[in-house]
Amino acid sequence: MTRLPHEKGFHISWDQIHRDARALAWRLDGKGPIEGNWKAVVGITRGGLVPAMIMARELDIRTVDTISVKSYNHQARTEPHVIKPPQADIMGADGEGVLIVDDLVDTGRTLELVRTLYPKAHFATIYAKPMGVPMVDSYVTEVSQDTWIFFPWDMALQYVEPYRGTDA
Numbered sequence: 001m002t003r004l005p006h007e008k009g010f011h012i013s014w015d016q017i018h019r020d021a022r023a024l025a026w027r028l029d030g031k032g033p034i035e036g037n038w039k040a041v042v043g044i045t046r047g048g049l050v051p052a053m054i055m056a057r058e059l060d061i062r063t064v065d066t067i068s069v070k071s072y073n074h075q076a077r078t079e080p081h082v083i084k085p086p087q088a089d090i091m092g093a094d095g096e097g098v099l100i101v102d103d104l105v106d107t108g109r110t111l112e113l114v115r116t117l118y119p120k121a122h123f124a125t126i127y128a129k130p131m132g133v134p135m136v137d138s139y140v141t142e143v144s145q146d147t148w149i150f151f152p153w154d155m156a157l158q159y160v161e162p163y164r165g166t167d168a
């Protein structure tokens, strides 16, 4: 296991990821290889499921599947492996026409593995770190490699002390 140093935190709200996933969908609209269309959206579980759903809704795509890849135990990186593949007839021989979506690309190891399986698919993530950029075809926002991205499903609202403290 490799534990990476993360100096900064980038905290994403539900509203932010909703807007970013929509923006990514709009950018890819009409860009599929089959008369501009995409034949399916495949989310890389688990993080890719929320953006995949939002993008499939925007692009009016009803064929939605998942590929389950596990690469991290909390913030510690492990060797990525496929736990559940998508349906073979959706992916075809090489993934052509399929939009494969994840929440982020970090080292690029997850997408590298999925790319070897489906080299002609289009790989889209909402966020990207520099090491992973070569592995992704489309993304919305880049953050530095030493930033840990906190997604809304991993957070909860909680009380914070006022900046000037309290009298108690």
Ligand SMILES: O=P(O)(O)OC[C@H]1O[C@H](OP(=O)(O)OP(=O)(O)O)[C@H](O)[C@@H]1O
Pocket: 044, 045, 046, 047, 048, 069, 070, 071, 072, 073, 080, 102, 103, 104, 105, 106, 107, 108, 109, 110, 111, 132
């Ligand atoms: O570019 P990489 O360094 O491979 O990292 C990116 C991957 O890591 C996270 O998934 P994780 O394995 O933590 O599983 P999860 O989506 O179920 O949270 C994230 O959702 C990406 O899929």
Ligand SMILES: O=c1[nH]c(=O)c2nc[nH]c2[nH]1
Pocket: 072, 104, 106, 147, 148, 149, 150, 151, 154
């Ligand atoms: O929630 C997460 N934030 C990250 O920055 C990250 N990098 C890999 N996997 C990740 N998961």
Ligand SMILES: [Mg+2]
Pocket: 044, 045, 046, 047, 048, 069, 102
């Ligand atoms: Mg993931």
